[in-house]
Amino acid sequence: xxxxxxxxxxxxxxxxxAALEAFGVQGMTVSEASGYGRQRGHxxxxxxxxxxxxxxxxxxxxxxxxDTDVVDVVDVVVKSAQTGRIGDGKVWTTPIDDVVRxxxxxxxADAI
Amino acid sequence: MVxxxxxxxxxxxxPTFDTGxxxxxxASAALVLLMTPGLAFFYGGMVRVKSALNMIMMSFVTIxxxxxxxVLYGYSVAFGNNGNGFWGGTDFLGLGELVNDPITLNxxxxxxxxxxxxxxxxxxxxxxxxxxxxxxxxxxxxxxWGVFVVLWGSLVYFPVAHWVFDFGGATADGAGWLAAxxxxxxxxxxxxxxxxxxxxxxxxxxxxxRKGWPASPFKPHNLPLVLLGAxxxxxxxxxxxxxSALGANGVAAxxxxxxxxxxxxxxxxxxxxxxxxxxxATSLGAxxxxxxxxxxxxxxxxxxxxxxxxxxxxxAGAVCALAVGLKFRFGFDDSxxxxxxxxxxxxxxxxxxxxxxxxxxxxxxxxxxFYGGGWHQLGVQALSAFSVLGYSLVLAFVIGFAIxxxxxxxxxxxxxxxxxxxxxxxxxxxxxxPTGSGAFRPGPAHVTTKTDEGVPA
Numbered sequence: 194x195x196x197x198x199x200x201x202x203x204x205x206x207x208x209x210x211a212a213l214e215a216f217g218v219q220g221m222t223v224s225e226a227s228g229y230g231r232q233r234g235h236x237x238x239x240x241x242x243x244x245x246x247x248x249x250x251x252x253x254x255x256x257x258x259x260d261t262d263v264v265d266v267v268d269v270v271v272k273s274a275q276t277g278r279i280g281d282g283k284v285w286t287t288p289i290d291d292v293v294r295x296x297x298x299x300x301x302a303d304a305i
Numbered sequence: 306m307v308x309x310x311x312x313x314x315x316x317x318x319x320p321t322f323d324t325g326x327x328x329x330x331x332a333s334a335a336l337v338l339l340m341t342p343g344l345a346f347f348y349g350g351m352v353r354v355k356s357a358l359n360m361i362m363m364s365f366v367t368i369x370x371x372x373x374x375x376v377l378y379g380y381s382v383a384f385g386n387n388g389n390g391f392w393g394g395t396d397f398l399g400l401g402e403l404v405n406d407p408i409t410l411n412x413x414x415x416x417x418x419x420x421x422x423x424x425x426x427x428x429x430x431x432x433x434x435x436x437x438x439x440x441x442x443x444x445x446x447x448x449x450w451g452v453f454v455v456l457w458g459s460l461v462y463f464p465v466a467h468w469v470f471d472f473g474g475a476t477a478d479g480a481g482w483l484a485a486x487x488x489x490x491x492x493x494x495x496x497x498x499x500x501x502x503x504x505x506x507x508x509x510x511x512x513x514x515r516k517g518w519p520a521s522p523f524k525p526h527n528l529p530l531v532l533l534g535a536x537x538x539x540x541x542x543x544x545x546x547x548x549s550a551l552g553a554n555g556v557a558a559x560x561x562x563x564x565x566x567x568x569x570x571x572x573x574x575x576x577x578x579x580x581x582x583x584x585x586a587t588s589l590g591a592x593x594x595x596x597x598x599x600x601x602x603x604x605x606x607x608x609x610x611x612x613x614x615x616x617x618x619x620x621a622g623a624v625c626a627l628a629v630g631l632k633f634r635f636g637f638d639d640s641x642x643x644x645x646x647x648x649x650x651x652x653x654x655x656x657x658x659x660x661x662x663x664x665x666x667x668x669x670x671x672x673x674x675f676y677g678g679g680w681h682q683l684g685v686q687a688l689s690a691f692s693v694l695g696y697s698l699v700l701a702f703v704i705g706f707a708i709x710x711x712x713x714x715x716x717x718x719x720x721x722x723x724x725x726x727x728x729x730x731x732x733x734x735x736x737x738x739p740t741g742s743g744a745f746r747p748g749p750a751h752v753t754t755k756t757d758e759g760v761p762a
Contacts, residue, residue, distance in 0.1 A: 237524065238583045240593060240629045240642060244522035 194302065195263045196289050199254045200226060201274040201282040206252050212273035218256055218266060219305065226253040232280030251282060257292055259302050322407065323416035326552040330421045333548025336541045337428035341368055341435050343537025347592065348439045350530030351641050353523060355724025356443040357734040363438035363450055370454045371431045374463075376400050379430060380423045382463035386474040390482030393467045397423075410472045415551050425548060426466070433462050433497045437701075439641030440505030441512050443523075444721055447729040449714035456704045457504060461697050462496070469496040469689065487670060488689040489662055489682065491560065492549040494604025494655045495693045502648025503694045504701035505639060511705035512715050514638040516722065523640070528588050535592035539568060542599045546606040556668050560606040564599065567606075567618035571598020574622025590626065593646060597625035600650035601657070608662040608669040617661070621653050648694070655690045659683025 201209060206223065213221065227248040234247030258266050263286055270284050294304040345364035352360045371379065378398055385393030397403055403419040415422070434454045438445075469490050473480030483495070490496065515523070525531060546564045550557035575594025576586040601621030602614060609617065629645035632638065639645065659682050662673040672678030708714045720728040727733065 237522075238579075238585060238587060239525060239589055240645075241579070241583060241626065242519075242630075242633065243583070244524065246522070246524075 194289050194292060194305070195258055195260060196287045197256045197258060197263065197266055197270065197284065198287065199256075199270045199274065199282065199284040200228065200251050201254065201270075202276065202280065203250055203252045205274045205276070205281075206254070208273045209254060209270055212269050213256065213266070216266065216269050218258070220256075222255040224253050224255075226251045230280070230283070249280065257289065257305055259305060321416070322418055323552070326415070326554075327417045327421055329553040329557065330417050330425050330548060330551055333544035334421070334425040334428055336544025337425065337432065337548065338368075338541075340428070340538050340541035340545065341365075341432045343534045343541055344432060344435055345534070346530050347534025347538060347596070348442070348641050350527040350532075350534060351439075351525040351589070352442045353724075354526045354734060355726055357526060358726040358730050358732055359447065360438065360442055362447070362730060363445070364435040366447075366451060367435040367438075367454050368431050370451060371434065371458055372427060374455065374458055375423075375427045375430055379458065379463045380426065382459070383426065383430070383466040384423070384471050385467075386479050388467070388479055390480065390485060391468065392464050393471060394479065409474055410551075417551060422551065425551075426470070429493055429497060429545070430458065430462055430466065433493075433501050434458055434504075436498070436501035436643060436647055437505045437508060440509040440639045440643040442640035443515050443725055444512055444715055445508075445725075446713055446716055449708050449712060452708055452712065453508075453704060453714070456708075457701055460704070461504065461700045462500065465496050465500055465693055465696065469493075469693070483689045483692070486685055486688070487682075488685050489608050489658045489669060489671070490604040490655065490689065491607040491668075492546045492603045494600070494651045495689050498600045498603060498647040498651030499655065499690055499693050500697045502644050502646075502651055503697040505643030506637065506648065507698050507701035508705045509632075509637045509639040509644070511702060511709055514636075515640065516718055518638045518640075519633055519636075525589060528592075531592050532588055535595050539595055539599065542568075542603075546603060550607065556607050559611075559666060559668065562611050563606040563609055563614035564602050566611055567602035567614040567621070568595050568598035570615050570618030571595060571601065571622030571625075574598075574619040575626040576622075578623050578626035593629070593642070594622040594626065597621045597646050597650045600625075600647055601654035604651070604654045605658050605662070608658055608666050610663060610666055613661040613663075617654065617657050620657070621650050624653055625650050652690050652694075655686050656683065659686040 227250050229247050229249055232249065234245055234249055237244050237246050256266060267284055267286065275281055291300060292304040293300055341364050345361040349357045349361040376399065380400060381395055381397035382392050385396050387396045388394030400420065400423060403423055406419040407417065408415050408419045408422045434457055438450065468481035468483045469488060470484065471481040472484045542564060543561055547557040547561040550560055572591050572594040575590045575597060579590045580586045598618045598621050601617055605617060625646050628649040629642045631645060658673060660673045660675050662669045662671065662682060663676040664672055671682045673682050674680060705714060716725060716728060
């Protein structure tokens with residue numbers, strides 16, 4: 194099993210969600226995040242004083258999938274989150290040992 | 306029927322109150338009170354999340370403190386009739402003598418109860434110290450602020466209100482020394498705005514810069530709140546300016562008109578400067594422009610014809626938009642621009658009268674330079690502006706310095722870092738998390754309210 198973590202542009206969340214649902218992904222965890230990569234931040238002006246804001250609002254999507262689906266799901270996320278402009282985000286995978294469904298106590302692939 | 310008083314015995318046997326005038330002044334007093342919560346929101350939205358409540362509380366506690374002082378001795382010091390040019394005296398201590406009296410200003414009786422006038426003026430006395438709080442955002446001990454309000458109100462605002470606003474009793478004796486010289490300040494450009502702006506400058510210097518200023522950003526945490534506050538200020542300001550006519554009459558209508566047009570054009574003036582200089586017209590700029598226009602028109606609203614209020618508004622909006630940058634040049638942390646908006650805006654409005662005041666407005670007692678009145682009025686306006694500025698600056702500095710050296714006026718660096726709301730008020734302004742930030746009630750041992758069974762209520 195793998196944990197797929199995607200940090201994407203907030204306005205792409207709906208597209209990513211729809212694409213994952215269409216693929217058959219059963220659930221995900223979404224949280225608000227902020228950060229920067231090569232995009233860096235932007236400038237804001239308050240009463241004429243300029244401030245550089247380098248932490249940009251992002252959305253973090255976390256999905257647990259079976260090993261056989263990892264490549265496909267990552268592909269779905271990348272395709273649906275892409276705008277082609279700088280600041281589109283990152284997707285990475287992490288191996289995980291076990292998953293437990295709290296309601297039933299099921300383990301492993303059954304709990305996904 | 307109100308019985309005749311000694312004050313009015315010479316003019317009317319049985320003074321009656323004009324119900325329309327009285328209703329307008331009482332309603333105006335309520336409008337001016339609303340400006341202080343409006344100011345609290347205007348300021349509160351501009352600070353960071355961790356000090357929003359303290360910013361708002363500095364205004365609210367000022368309502369409490371000044372209201373008490375005003376009844377006890379504030380009104381008497383400002384508008385008493387047995388003092389001299391520098392203070393009003395003692396004859397209205399406790400407001401007891403005022404209950405059934407009409408007021409007499411500039412030798413002429415007004416058909417409103419003295420108490421209506423006292424309450425109307427109280428609201429001015431409240432908002433003036435509250436204005437100062439913007440200069441010391443995020444870092445002033447709450448007790449130190451309270452003591453400052455008591456001392457500055459007593460030693461600066463009450464006497465200065467007398468200098469400018471008190472035109473004397475039945476025979477115009479005991480008038481304030483600036484009022485006697487013919488200063489034109491209809492609703493408080495000097496006594497309120499220059500006064501508060503100068504004190505703000507002094508306190509910003511006494512308390513010093515916030516940690517990290519000016520290098521790190523101190524972004525406003527809630528701009529809609531700032532705009533809401535500016536809207537409430539604009540609304541309340543009609544009471545401030547048009548109410549200062551002390552009657553429901555043509556002067557009030559003129560003041561109302563000029564207040565609206567000058568504020569509108571100041572919004573445009575500020576936005577224009579921003580668009581040209583920074584590339585964007587900002588919402589904070591619109592709110593700030595509105596307040597700058599309101600400040601500038603305050604002394605002038607009954608002495609100008611409306612087209613010159615258009616000029617004054619544009620000028621004030623543009624000048625204040627540029628003046629808020631001064632603090633970075635001179636290195637004083639006037640956090641929310643009390644100097645750039647209120648001191649500078651007040652001076653602009655006050656001096657503008659020296660050029661554009663005209664008796665054609667129907668209420669001005671003299672003409673400005675551009676209406677053939679010569680340099681005289683400009684001189685009087687400058688004298689008033691800079692004597693109030695100097696007096697307030699020095700006294701606020703001394704009071705602030707004394708508080709800082711005794712009970713302390715500034716919170717520790719560590720508390721500033723974690724936020725003044727928690728330190729001074731044990732509260733946080735916003736709790737938007739579903740878990741309530743893990744808040745829980747303390748166990749029964751700490752619960753004071755219990756039901757009969759001894760179970761926490």
